[in-house]
Amino acid sequence: MRVSNLFGKTLRDVPSDADTASHQLLLRAGMIHQVAAGVYAYLPLAWRVHKKIENIIREELDKIGGQELLMPTLQPHELWEKSGRDVAFGQALFTFDDRRERKMVLAPTHEEVVTELARYNIQSYRDLPMMLYHIQTKFRDEPRPRGGLVRVREFAMKDLYSFDVDVDGLDASYEKALQAYKNIYSRCGLDFIVVEADSGAIGGKGSHEFMVIAETGEDEIIFCSKCDYAANEEKAVSIKPRAASDEPLPYQEVATPGAKTIEEVVSFLEIRKKQTLKAVFYIADGQFVFVTIRGDLDVNEIKLKNVLKCADLRLATDDEVKAAGVVAGSASLIGLKGIKSVADDSITLGTNFVVGANKPDYHLKNANYPRDFEVDLVTDIALARPKQSCIKCGGKLKSVRGIEVGHVFKLGTVYSQRSGAYYLDSDGNQNPVVMGCYGIGVGRLLAAAIEQNHDDRGIVWPVPIAPYQVYLCALNMDRSDEVVQAADRIYGELQEAGVEVLFDDRNESPGIKFNDADLLGIPLRLLVSTKSLQNGGLEVKARGDKESELVSIETAVDSVKALIDKFYNR
């Protein structure tokens, strides 16, 4: 491709809408164009990268026996009512009526359809195991798109689905998929870690996310500094510090004028946070829930949501708290009846806590569970934090931010049972197919690759996903026939040799060409100029390097191919 013909212009100024490196660079490189919030057009350079990533995915999934198919994105709403996920996705689901006033959805994912397919095409254990995948545009009406391609409303996603006879089969398929994923990210030149994850609206039992470490990432990862434990903050568990555990004392009311928050109570009574229990109020699918957790910890709302098995969870408003008969700022479960309650197990790690007295400006000292109050459910609903201890090895926990570039789930039989995807085993018994699903956001992966591979001059593409392998830069073309001839010759020879080359044939000053080459991040820059020809040939420079190397015209193509091979084998 000649740069003079390339669709897409580079920008000198940083568009003001863009905050993150990948967003800024994609815009400046002329690779994407925003059409609406979270909706982007991919220009030729970006689309080449996208296709390369897709193909790496295809190769790795084909290798583990995946079969590619295509499923519709336009789906009847009925299908989503059947699975109950119209509620689970809520507002994120794009819906509309067709001309017959039949309610339709633009699918956010494809478990429903693939399970239907399984129902019709998998009848016997002989048909299993099976792995299907597709790469398709998916739609999710995100509350807040952000970060360029990181979080969008329309995006290409690769989804792989596995079907097995039993849980052992699922585990084997899951392992295969995990390995394929590791290969995919490695080939894309990404540093990633695998973390334990919550399964969210997809459902299922086991779940892992693939995270690309990046400061701009949306997710917080809690990991152990000693062992291999790593989990999304949404899911992470920790050993909670113990509070003082003296002999339980009789409880006693104390005046705490004006002290409502934990901070105020703690400083008024001159005690430590972990000697208090705090009350937090939620509305879970319309029902008021009284949540208790030790004062030094915070509620993990994902865990709470899972424990309550509700679709919608939010903090209660002041009015709702009042209506429930609870005294905000001085609330505890002591003496309260008829309110649904959940507590974090931290309330058992200590004694003689300070809690609300259920009347304004008073608290109770020496509250003890279960002596003084009852809770419907006591379990772990706390947010794990850095500096706490690892549940696996006791090591110190740390945290980093990451971009979620892949998510895998052990679905089990949830979907197959719902839609009747059963098979006959060798004894003639009907069993639900055991499923797994495995997703990769292609565009997000592209963005993550830039977040992780750029410098102050521009993108530094990993070779396997670079839009082109070589940037052929010719200077002085309008004044030197020699340069034109040499550049044309090399351009032709590279193409014949199967090298992907972008030929900067523009009549621009050297600075512009060098800067564009750096901005676009093409791995190898090949320079032809009167000077280089005088010196005996062309200059080759890797994007990440400072120094260039002189090669003769005759050996240029071989040298370039050798360098590219070297990069691939890195």
Next chain:
RNA sequence: CGGGGUGUGGCGCAGUUGGCUAGCGCGCAUGCUUUGGGAGCAUGAGGUCGCCGGUUCGAGUCCGGCCACCCCGACCA
């Protein structure tokens, strides 16, 4: 949905107490000169000032409403 911010040519911005044909830089077009890290000169094209309404002799500027986009949070894979 809550908080904050921004809408003026393709991009980045300026525009005073309301006042005349709405400016600047980059980019774009043409010509000449230039050419190893974003060249110079000259000429030129390109704008319903986000939209609607109001106030006024007169609105980019003041008032009201709406919309879009960005950031933080909520929520979300």
